[in-house]
Amino acid sequence: MSQLREPAFDRIVALVLRTGAFACFFVMLAGLIVSVFTKSYIPVEIERAGVLLMLATPVVRVIVACFLFFREKDYRYGYISLGVFLILMLGVVFGIGEH
Numbered sequence: 058m059s060q061l062r063e064p065a066f067d068r069i070v071a072l073v074l075r076t077g078a079f080a081c082f083f084v085m086l087a088g089l090i091v092s093v094f095t096k097s098y099i100p101v102e103i104e105r106a107g108v109l110l111m112l113a114t115p116v117v118r119v120i121v122a123c124f125l126f127f128r129e130k131d132y133r134y135g136y137i138s139l140g141v142f143l144i145l146m147l148g149v150v151f152g153i154g155e156h
Contacts, residue, residue: 066125073121077114081107116145 088103119142126135 063129066129069125070118070122073118074114077110077117081111081114084110116142119145 085104085107088100088107091103092100119138123135123138123142126132126138
């Protein structure tokens with residue numbers, strides 16, 4: 058099934074990545090514009106939200122790919138995507154890579 062993937066699969070995944078990138082750009086741009094007009098902590102928080110959105114975009118892509126693989130009944134890659142997601146979440150929970 059994975060060798061005969063529909064182009065819709067790739068379009069959906071690309072849409073998720075594109076949406077995340079544009080959203081991140083606009084949130085960070087908003088933080089930059091706010092910083093021109095005010096000298097408080099609010100612009101830093103807005104820009105931090107943009108960075109977090111940038112980091113969350115690939116995680117959302119893995120979740121969407123997992124859902125699409127299971128919808129196509131391509132269980133092998135669905136479980137692999139689910140495993141990657143679980144590893145990412147374990148890394149967040151247990152702080153792998155913290156110094």
